[in-house]
Amino acid sequence: MERILRYALHRATPGHVFRLTFNGLGLFCACTLVWEHLITVQLSEGPSMYPTFNPRGDYLLISRLHRHGRGVEVGDVVRFYHPTFLGVNGAKRVIGLPGDFVCRDLPFSTSAGATGEMIRVPEGHVYLEGDNLPWSRDSRNYGPIPMGLINGKIVARVWPPSRMMWVENTLKPAELDA
Numbered sequence: 001m002e003r004i005l006r007y008a009l010h011r012a013t014p015g016h017v018f019r020l021t022f023n024g025l026g027l028f029c030a031c032t033l034v035w036e037h038l039i040t041v042q043l044s045e046g047p048s049m050y051p052t053f054n055p056r057g058d059y060l061l062i063s064r065l066h067r068h069g070r071g072v073e074v075g076d077v078v079r080f081y082h083p084t085f086l087g088v089n090g091a092k093r094v095i096g097l098p099g100d101f102v103c104r105d106l107p108f109s110t111s112a113g114a115t116g117e118m119i120r121v122p123e124g125h126v127y128l129e130g131d132n133l134p135w136s137r138d139s140r141n142y143g144p145i146p147m148g149l150i151n152g153k154i155v156a157r158v159w160p161p162s163r164m165m166w167v168e169n170t171l172k173p174a175e176l177d178a
Helices: 002-011 014-037 064-069
Strands: 039-043 059-063 077-081 089-096 101-103 118-120 125-129 150-159
Touching: 014 039, 059 064, 064 150, 077 125, 089 101
Parallel strands: none
Antiparallel strands: 039 059, 059 150, 077 089, 077 150, 089 125, 101 118
């Protein structure tokens, strides 16, 4: 190993060092650009999205192309800046988009639609709920959130390998009899 290191130091010229530094900076900038604007991976924690995500943590692939609610549909799982906890990201399922009517339930309730109170989601906002209703702090607590707080759409679970899968939209439109 020492022999290889001596050979490399002997052959190193200022041009080689500059080129290596320049290429390293370029690679760093490209990785940062992809990480901040295209995709990122983050650990999920907490019971609010169980059984979709493990309460002890799954690593999730997040598409940053869906920032500010771009291309988000009802049933998608989004990551957002939490409106009541500074510096915390949350992950919830979109229940209502701007202009939709949603049933507003009591916080931490176990049933959906029990109160019968309907609200209209304001323009520029989304209504979010966790998949595990009794353990989720969501729009039932703090109301619809601005679409500007959405910082990505969760597209896949990438770790652990045994549970690797695409995150699916499990909400289906109601079929009404004519």
